[in-house]
Amino acid sequence: MKNDPKYLKLLSNRLPNAAQVGKEIILLEALLSLPKSPELFISDIHGEHETFQHMLRNGSGIIRQKIAELFGGKLGDKDLRRLAALVYYPHEKLQIIKKESPDLEGFYMDTIQKLVSIAYEFTSIYTKRKIDRLLSSEYGLIISELLQGEALGERKREYKEKLLKTVIEIGECDELIIALAEFIQRIAISKIHVIGDIYDRGPGAEAVMDSLIDYHAVDIQWGNHDIVWMGAASGSLACMANVIRLSLRYANTDTLEKGYGINLIPLASFALEHYKEDKSLIFNPKVNPEDLLNESEHWLNRIMHKAISIIQFKLEEQLIERRPDFGLSHRKMLSNINFTTGEIQIEENAYTLKDTYFPTIDPKHPVKLSKEEEDLVVKLSESFQQSSKLKKHVQFLFEKGSMYHISNDCLLFHGSIPIDEHGDLAHVDMLGKKLKGKQYLDFLDKIAREAFSGVEQTPENNLAVDMMWYLWAGPQSPLFGKDKMTTFERYFINDTSIHKEVKGFYYHYRDDPATIAKILADFDLDPETSLIINGHVPVVVRKGENPIKAGGKLIVIDGGFAKAYQEQTGIAGYTLIFDDQGKQIIAHLPFESTDKAIEDEVDILSSETLYSYSHKPLKVADIRDGDKIKDMIEDLKELLHCYRSGLLTERFQPQNS
Incomplete structure (x- = not known):
């Protein structure tokens, strides 16, 4: 056998019979065919908790993009900004909008429908297991039903409308809108990679840490x-x-x-x-x-x-x-x-x-x-x-952090590697x-x-x-x-x-492709297909510096997130999004304030540069995470063989008499 019997026995504790192993193989094989989910790379937050929390709420601009794609031809700029602000700050924005709405029932029906459409667009690239984990316990079942109704369209239109009318009748609309908005925030980004320097300079590093602890998938490079x-x-x-x-x-x-x-x-x-x-x-x-x-x-x-x-x-x-x-x-x-x-x-x-x-x-x-x-x-x-x-x-920081991390052919570390x-x-x-x-x-x-x-x-x-x-x-x-x-x-x-x-x-x-290739090779990465993502030293955009270096093999995403650096850099930081379309570098202008975002619907202005893209949308099977899933499938096939050949004894839950 390819696998160590001791390892397979431990694996059998989680999947105690052939039926469960078979189900897991089917789900993982299907997962490989899904589009790659968005990852957010961010660096040098330096305690700027208001800006960081807004960045989480707007998915580094991804949510705003999705709203524009779905409703850009139907809504004016003011309504688009209002809808975005409602997604980002549902508790606060809801109270403001309700006071200005002459037809509250119409507002509820229309708003919930739009939020369901946004949520559905984001959930289309995830498995049901992942979606269920991210749904709130209080309104998860209702949101799940609404998402299914969105998928089935006319076939479930009457059921969905009745569900919404009942929600309105019993006075649960505010809570449902808040739950939908928070779900959209969670589902927009599948994972956050923090390339170091959460602390110092800004006023709220502890609030940044609280947000990271509450997020569903995070890694940190110290x-x-x-x-x-x-x-x-x-x-x-x-x-x-x-x-x-x-x-x-x-x-x-x-x-x-x-x-x-x-x-x-x-x-x-x-x-x-x-x-x-x-x-x-x-x-x-x-x-x-x-x-x-x-x-x-x-x-x-x-x-x-x-x-x-x-x-x-x-x-x-x-x-x-x-x-x-x-x-x-x-x-x-x-x-x-x-x-x-x-x-x-x-x-x-x-x-x-x-x-x-x-x-x-x-x-x-x-x-x-x-x-x-x-x-x-x-x-x-x-x-x-x-x-x-x-x-x-x-x-x-110790549990989720390390000196470096490798994610989907990206080598992440904060500062440098010693070079002669x-x-x-x-x-x-x-x-x-x-x-x-x-x-x-x-x-x-x-x-x-x-x-x-x-x-x-x-x-x-x-x-x-x-x-x-x-x-x-x-x-x-x-x-x-x-x-x-x-x-x-x-x-x-x-x-x-x-x-x-x-x-x-x-x-x-660091702008020399040959040196960067040596670093990548030392970390067992293919220099042709891999790259380094760095922070630590701000990119001085004001002087014409480019965050993309070494012919595209290294990206520096510290652009001045901390206010102390912004006069020097000329911007308020970079983020990088890696999704099924490729890698997108986003340059951000300074965030005014949470109050401005809520009351005046002022978002973080940003510009996007598509750094690299695939000739076809990336699937999970195309990335390094997909290789790990393929390895797990092979292990599960070995376990399935052990059950079917009698090398391991299957275990079943006793049925109630």
């Missing part, structure tokens, strides 16, 4: 901004300090305080005690001052920002000292300050510091935490460790191993999981926890991909030439 939060939740003090510093830098402490219940009052008290006389403005947040509530909050944010930054530099330097294998001794900053002259020595040059007010630094022991800092770090760490919601979200100066995969010396490409990313993936799930306070776990910080800021980290993170220099040194963070050779060669 970004550097995700890994620093994962490190903080795993017990890395250096990662924790970075998380708090970034939150203050972007005046975004709501995610910490309201989202995760992290208590920052001890940090505020510490800053008031030790930094209240600080006059420097270099720790002002990277937001417009008017975005803060008042002048006092602006001042408090600034001194808290400086206090945690100094703690971060101390913790990072301690980590560098205890991990000489990381090769970062040249990145010690505090140890190289001359506190008498106010200068710092970096390599061959001395630089004058912009700020020399260091009330918590002992010049004789600059990286040692003061007693008050030690107590503060303990309190902050306990707050992180005790946050059940943070633990839940990080657990989800010749455009070949570089061997990286890390923790006594010399690895490259896929092997290196697999090794780092395992290290990250050890940090979160390993036995605490063992040497292996302590090393893995420190590695989480390296994955955030280390030069050989594929998630970071630069020679250094110049946080200290950008705060304290005027000379901007020393602020530069040099990208790795990957970014020099």
Whole structure:
């Protein structure tokens, strides 16, 4: 037999007799003939939860397209926009429309019919099993009957009309409309691939995570901004300090305080005690001052920002000292300050510091935490460790996430692959191993999981926890991909030439088809038919940069989803849709607000570029997911043979007497 008997016996636990196996084979064979369902690829969300949730509600524009296809010749632009807004925000929009409708029964009948037509168009490419899983428990049966009525047309018209009239009579129309709209949202996209960086900068990363957890099919490729939060939740003090510093830098402490219940009052008290006389403005947040509530909050944010930054530099330097294998001794900053002259020595040059007010630094022991800092770090760490919601979200990142993912001949990773100066995969010396490409990313993936799930306070776990910080800021980290993170220099040194963070050779060669072919081959993908989808470094559309690189073998979909990047990039992010027509790159303009979307029916404006397409619509059998189904069918045929030949005994449920 091709298959291991032990495997077939385990498979028999799910399908205990030949009849059930035969049914499963029939359904899977039929599934191969269906059109490929739409997948959404999105990157660098950076806490922009309103925009992200609108993107889920409108299926990255797919729902709007479908509405235009179905009703474009029958409805004007205003009615099309109103119908779309109702699908996106049914609870809120329904109340507005009802107040403006003179004929409420007519509105209900017409609206439900249109929603059923939209839903039917999306369900036509799915199996009944998939549709049933996505239907709500309360109205699933009614929606299922309406969809069947849509399929049968005139043969079931009277039944469908009677069903709708009864729904109106008993006052259930609002609930049915909401259920239909939410079903359309779920069915529009079969799977979401998040190419990293859910966290930092924007105000609602925890809300983004809640939406992803609630979605029916998600995978995540960790970004550097995700890994620093994962490190903080795993017990890395250096990662924790970075998380708090970034939150203050972007005046975004709501995610910490309201989202995760992290208590920052001890940090505020510490800053008031030790930094209240600080006059420097270099720790002002990277937001417009008017975005803060008042002048006092602006001042408090600034001194808290400086206090945690100094703690971060101390913790990072301690980590560098205890991990000489990381090769970062040249990145010690505090140890190289001359506190008498106010200068710092970096390599061959001395630089004058912009700020020399260091009330918590002992010049004789600059990286040692003061007693008050030690107590503060303990309190902050306990707050992180005790946050059940943070633990839940990080657990989800580990369950659904990884360093990379392969989906239908697409290699997904957030940042980069280490490449040498010749455009070949570089061997990286890390923790006594010399690895490259896929092997290196697999090794780092395992290290990250050890940090979160390993036995605490063992040497292996302590090393893995420190590695989480390296994955955030280390030069050989594929998630970071630069020679250094110049946080200290950008705060304290005027000379901007020393602020530069040099990208790795990957970014020099990512437009070279030969290098991309080597990467794809290393991940066991065919360079002729596969491609890479990346995030991490925004595509600067304003300067004419193209997201399609290496002759179409690499696509960068970070176009500035975070508002902090949009002035630089000129757009508000890319998404990529891969459906039965091929791959479609969508460039989005900034999202105004949820209120605007509901009240004024303002959607995210976007433009589509059909990047690649098939000469005929793609079916499930044509993609890599189809290959997995074909393999499963072969396994099931082996199991069926075992039942029919008596190698395995069939089991049947006892019938009720």
